[in-house]
Amino acid sequence: MQIFHSISAIQNHLKSLVRQGKTVGFVPTMGALHAGHLALVETAKTNNDIAVCSIFVNPTQFNNAHDLAVYPRTLESDAQLLETVNCDFIFAPNAEEMYPDLPNLKFDFGDLERVMEGEFRPGHFNGVGIVVAKLFHIIKPDRAYFGQKDLQQCAVVRRLIHDLSFDLELIICPTHRETDGLAMSSRNRNLTEEQRNLAPNLYKTMNLAKEKLLAGESVQVVKMFVQKTLSDIQGIDLEYFELSNLDNLKPINEYISGKTAFCIAAFLGKTRLIDNLIF
Numbered sequence: 001m002q003i004f005h006s007i008s009a010i011q012n013h014l015k016s017l018v019r020q021g022k023t024v025g026f027v028p029t030m031g032a033l034h035a036g037h038l039a040l041v042e043t044a045k046t047n048n049d050i051a052v053c054s055i056f057v058n059p060t061q062f063n064n065a066h067d068l069a070v071y072p073r074t075l076e077s078d079a080q081l082l083e084t085v086n087c088d089f090i091f092a093p094n095a096e097e098m099y100p101d102l103p104n105l106k107f108d109f110g111d112l113e114r115v116m117e118g119e120f121r122p123g124h125f126n127g128v129g130i131v132v133a134k135l136f137h138i139i140k141p142d143r144a145y146f147g148q149k150d151l152q153q154c155a156v157v158r159r160l161i162h163d164l165s166f167d168l169e170l171i172i173c174p175t176h177r178e179t180d181g182l183a184m185s186s187r188n189r190n191l192t193e194e195q196r197n198l199a200p201n202l203y204k205t206m207n208l209a210k211e212k213l214l215a216g217e218s219v220q221v222v223k224m225f226v227q228k229t230l231s232d233i234q235g236i237d238l239e240y241f242e243l244s245n246l247d248n249l250k251p252i253n254e255y256i257s258g259k260t261a262f263c264i265a266a267f268l269g270k271t272r273l274i275d276n277l278i279f
């Protein structure tokens with residue numbers, strides 16, 4: 001496995017491999033890797049000749065200075081983990097390499113910007129759009145692997161690929177969870193022991209809400225159930241719980257079989273976690 005920090009170095013290296021007919025699977029990450037990330041890389045390696053993982057804490061997608069400051073940066077241990085899944089190349093640029101000048105370019109993903117992560121993290125998807133577009137241009141993958149954990153990001157990236165005619169296949173992989181149901185996240189490292197013990201309540205409550213919805217309760221009642229259940233837990237501060245149409249992530253007022261997504265965001269102290277459930 002090789003680590004590249006410069007854009008031109010990895011581009012030149014990949015160019016010669018692609019000329020030999022090799023296919024490239026790409027997993028963009030912000031590092032502090034866990035089993036969820038590694039599963040994406042394993043899938044990329046299984047389906048392509050070469051697996052590339054980028055590690056870049058992208059400043060332009062953070063709308064909260066504290067979140068950016070405390071985001072874990074663990075390149076050395078990330079590299080060790082990536083060796084275990086036979087990753088071929090890590091692309092780990094610094095901010096100057098990626099943004100010698102901050103782009104004035106602005107992406108607006110329309111309705112996707114107005115709900116959930118778009119609504120509560122203004123500018124977030126503009127930053128995601130810019131970095132993902134740049135990374136796609138640099139790596140030129142045949143396939144790109146993203147996690148369902150960031151459901152709205154998947155929708156944004158799908159739109160980006162479509163609107164800008166990127167010649168690649170988008171593969172969405174399932175959410176990896178801890179044994180107690182908590183969705184794996186780099187931000188889990190920032191939880192105190194007490195917060196870590198509370199965090200599985202997000203997934204647990206969504207599952208209870210799912211049972212209620214499938215038993216015929218209305219969307220209104222189910223939403224109130226989630227709000228009440230979580231507001232009764234001291235230490236969890238719910239930001240949103242939304243029922244969305246999986247096709248376009250617009251809010252829905254009734255259950256659509258196979259196309260309903262529960263999406264949730266909550267603060268545990270200063271750490272913000274998101275999760276979702278599709279059914």
Ligand code: AMP
Pocket residue numbers: 028029030031036037040145146147148149150173174175176177183184185186
């Ligand atoms: P991140 O570095 O956390 O921004 O995530 C990099 C990629 O890994 C994104 O496509 C995420 O959706 C994906 N990812 C993060 N957490 C998980 C998880 N628990 N299961 C599966 N994929 C994940």
